[in-house]
Amino acid sequence: MAAAIQPKKGRPKAVINPDSCTGCEVCVAVCPVDCIDKLPGPEHPTMNSVCVIDQPRCIGCFLCEKICPWDAITMVPPQEAPATEAGTTAEGGGRRGSPESEARGTI
Numbered sequence: 001m002a003a004a005i006q007p008k009k010g011r012p013k014a015v016i017n018p019d020s021c022t023g024c025e026v027c028v029a030v031c032p033v034d035c036i037d038k039l040p041g042p043e044h045p046t047m048n049s050v051c052v053i054d055q056p057r058c059i060g061c062f063l064c065e066k067i068c069p070w071d072a073i074t075m076v077p078p079q080e081a082p083a084t085e086a087g088t089t090a091e092g093g094g095r096r097g098s099p100e101s102e103a104r105g106t107i
C-alpha cells in the first residue's frame, strides 16, 4: 500500500479567494491529497458555492493554482495561510460579511 503524502514544512499553502471562486470543482478533481471540498450553500441558494481547502493537509503542489479557470487560488507562504481549516483568503475568508464567512471565523 502506498504511503499517504505528507505536507513538507515550509511548502506554500493554497488559499481560495471566495469572491472569485465559482465552485466549479476543477481544483477538487486535481488535488492529489483530496484536501479541497465544496461547501454546501443551502442558506444562500442564489449564491455560487465555493470550495475550501483543508490547510494542514495541503502539500503545496501548485496543481490547483495552475488549473483554476477563474484565478481564484493563490499560493502563500505557510505562515501566511489562514489559521482556519477553511483555506480561504486571510482578508476575505469567505464572501465578505456573509454568515458563511463569519461561521468560518473570517470576515
Ligand code: SF4
Residues within 6 Å of the ligand: 016, 020, 021, 022, 023, 024, 025, 026, 027, 028, 050, 051, 067, 068, 069, 070, 071, 072, 073
Ligand atoms: S477551480 Fe477555482 S473557481 Fe473552480 S472551485 Fe476551485 S477555486 Fe473555485
Ligand code: SF4
Residues within 6 Å of the ligand: 013, 014, 030, 031, 032, 033, 034, 035, 036, 053, 057, 058, 059, 060, 061, 062, 063, 064, 065
Ligand atoms: S496546492 Fe492545491 S492541489 Fe496541491 S495539495 Fe494544496 S490544495 Fe491540493
